[in-house]
Amino acid sequence: MKAIAYYERLLNHYAEMPDNEPFDAPIEAVAGVLACTRRNAQLVLRRLADEGYIRWLPGRGRGRQSRLVLLLTRRELALRKARLLVEREHIQEAWQLISALQEEAGIAGDEAAAWVSGQFGLKRSQEERDVLRFPFYRPVPLLDPAYVTRRTEAHWLKQIMNTLVDYSRKDKAVMPQLAHHWEADASFQEWTFFLRKGVYFHDGRLFTPDDVVYTFERVLQHSPSDWMKQLIKDVQPAGKHRIKFQLAEPAAAFPNLLCTERFSIVPQGWDGREAGMPVGTGPFRIVKNNESMLALEAHERYFEGRPHLDRIEMWVWPDYEGQPAPDDMRGNAHLLYSEGQLNRGASAGAVLQQLEQGATYLSFNLAKPGPLQDRKLRFAFHYGLDRFRMVEELQGIRVLPACGFVPESERASAAYAASFNPDKAMALVKQSAYAGEQLQLYTYSMRSNEENAAWLQAECAKLGIRLQVVVLPIEQLADPAVIARADLIVAGEVLGEQPDITLIEMYRSGCGYIANHLDPQHKAAAEAQIAACLRQPDDKARLALLQELEEQLKRDCCLLFLHHHMNIVGHDRTLGGISINAWGKINYKDVWIHG
Known part of the structure; x- marks a missing residue:
């Protein structure tokens, strides 16, 4: 971005000069504009010329002035700046710049927005890594299972973490996850869960019963208003691969309760200080989470099999519903959660709908x-x-x-x-x-x-x-x-x-x-x-x-x-394994690419 800053200084100082036409610019004067020495000014000018900002015609011989050509207009510079911000993953700054461009320059802002829209979808690298990129209107800084209350955060927890058991809408039953078997006594007040062997957290640690005890103690201590605190009297290891719960009242539905996202298992000692970067055992691990982007990569040692996607990027684009969707989705595998985007641009793709439960x-x-x-x-x-x-x-x-x-x-x-x-x-x-x-x-x-x-x-x-x-x-x-x-x-x-x-x-x-x-x-x-x-x-x-x-x-x-409400998801037909979950979102582990 230094090159842009230097060029902006030249553009501001020589604002009266015509675009794309040479004018006299002595090196001493240019050095003054750039606030650097003559030698450094020459280095900066050489860099700006190499990157296509200027043409520099140094004066050679006595009495011959150096000449400068400014190649980019202020509008073109703003477009380049927006692109560089996006390429460097400064999405929030890019959005602010494009919003300002749309207010001030209209067409330039629309060009920048259209370019950003073209960055969404499936991107396949030279190494054939499949990256799925899509916009969302807000960041998700709080992904601590003990405190999650919103559907989007609950959905992301399902991508990065596991519970002891999980509920399958397809099978209409509680299914094994970190526990492969469970049983209760006749009173339904004592439950034993048998844990999988060889399960690894994203940081390489091996999953043990101590992680289960730590998770439940942490949730119940950190959430004093949590009603499960009155239900669960005790949780203790019952062997190297077993965990036992003692309940205060009969609960035949106890395994169903453990499917909820707040009981996602975290490793012993994880204190939640980095609430946006939890460590789990799930199919994806978080590699970045800030105000501009949430980025996940495949967990290579996931116990249910490695995901097909290599990376997922959710770009925080606050006004993405207001941006024009590309006319043709077939060039990129798009995923859109916005009905506004779907109405404007998803005709070439498929649209899934379901009446939301709630x-x-x-x-x-x-x-x-x-x-x-x-x-x-x-x-x-x-x-x-x-x-x-x-x-x-x-x-x-x-x-x-x-x-x-x-x-x-x-x-x-x-x-x-x-x-x-x-x-x-x-x-x-x-x-x-x-x-x-x-x-x-x-x-x-x-x-x-x-x-x-x-x-x-x-x-x-x-x-x-x-x-x-x-x-x-x-x-x-x-x-x-x-x-x-x-x-x-x-x-x-x-x-x-x-x-x-x-x-x-x-x-x-x-x-x-x-x-x-x-x-x-x-x-x-x-x-x-x-x-x-x-x-x-x-x-x-x-x-x-x-x-x-x-x-x-x-x-x-x-x-x-x-x-x-109606849940709506639009996607390109090159994406396979697409189905809507109860949150109106996609389970990314199941997504794969045709061709």
Whole structure:
């Protein structure tokens, strides 16, 4: 980048000189512009000429002046600078420069953005290393399993780490992972897991039972609000390749609970200080994670077989949905998680879609004194919000009004959403204890959340209900003290590979929105239902119990369901092994390249 800085000095000093035409430039004057000695100025000019910035015509003989030709315009220099930043993996700086170019120079910014788009997709090196590169709108600095709460981070943990067991949607069963077998006593309170031999962490250490003990002690100690702390009484090695858990209550579903990402196994002694660079046993290892890029490379000794891809690069491009997608995807194997990009440029590729398991909802804080203790006011929200219009106006990946966390038939969703009756809603507001107080509506930072909150604020104003929107980082909104201050929270719950287990976690989590907003009566009812769930070995029976709980909360209007999302992934047809997981993402270990 030094060459660019030197050229910028020349360009600024000789701004009045014509482009691509020689002009007199004595070496002494040039040395002054470059703030260096005559000898160093000659070296700099030679370098700039070699790299195509200038032509330098040194004066030879008495009375002959040296002449200089500036070959790049300011626009061309900015384009070159953006490319160099990208090539050196300074993606954030490149994005800022291109954004500024688009505002100031229009076409130049679009050219730079188009060039960046061309860097995405499959890149095969001369050594035939397959690198998959794609954009994402934010970095992922927190990949410590003990603290992960967002779907993207949970998805990345699955690429770099393993749990003792894992759930297979295809087989609808818990499958071996770091443990190859497990068994329980008759009470379902003592569980023994038999560990694989010859499993290596990314740093070369051999996996042992001590790593399992360390992982669970760390999670339970670092997450004081974690409800599993009350369930797991003890975890100890039971031999060189066995681990034993003692539980405080019967839990036939215990193996299912261990599939969750926060129980991903870390090596003994990993303290989480480098939270963006965890060490795992998974198919990929992290080699870089900063504000510009997350880069993973294949784990050569992965116990389930080396991945086909050699490297994955997620470039942090905050406005990538606003950038033009290439007209033809066939030249590169692209992977896009943006519906905006898909709509503009993915016609040559394939598009996978699935209705997301989960829903966006509005939680009422019944644990806080105030007007929301009045059922009439809560039902005013229910009758006063037109879910169909919310989906239609906000669009994006919102596709269907919701009547519960698990998507049901369109008829059931339509019946719930069809309760919209603004006259009845306004009558209930007048009959309620609401006296015009400003209620605090919290959500966490994400564009779709902020759109939802703004829409709710505007619609409630029509009913005479005043809402103040408070947007916080998700880490702050995971604090029970902050959750307790909110009158309402609008958020989404994405059900993982096991919807029943995600819901159990949601209702029991010490940092969950609904769990913290329930009044003592509803909290006791939820706890009794969850305890019954844990005793059930069958997932369908657990889900039925959870749906009974959901119906009770709906009857008392403890929360309102708003809408469901559609997961969309676009990819080039040269990518094989593509399927969408519960998070709406791709499991990269299975991806391979045609040809």
